[in-house]
Amino acid sequence: MNADGNIINSILSQISTIQMETTKNKMVIAAKIYDHMQAKNINKEEMSKKLKISLNDMAFFLSGTKDFNVGELTKISLALDTPINELI
Numbered sequence: 001m002n003a004d005g006n007i008i009n010s011i012l013s014q015i016s017t018i019q020m021e022t023t024k025n026k027m028v029i030a031a032k033i034y035d036h037m038q039a040k041n042i043n044k045e046e047m048s049k050k051l052k053i054s055l056n057d058m059a060f061f062l063s064g065t066k067d068f069n070v071g072e073l074t075k076i077s078l079a080l081d082t083p084i085n086e087l088i
Helices: 003-013 017-039 044-051 055-061 070-080
Strands: none
Touching (some): 017 070, 044 055, 044 070
16 A cells, blocks of 8 residues: 555544544535525525625535534524425
């Protein structure tokens, strides 16, 4: 195995199952939000205005790294007129 493969395997071996699942879930939630935005023809600028957040914050929301709380997900579900359970 090459040096890059050894480095990647070393890093992955240090990540717990909980960390991996948490990262996956963050990415899934971000993707679902984006899918609902696309389905309703809402772009990032429009969504950031609906949520009263900056465009940079909206980009962070969609990056797959945001640790959403219930309040944020509630605002997003209302802005998208989508039940919250469809976002998680």
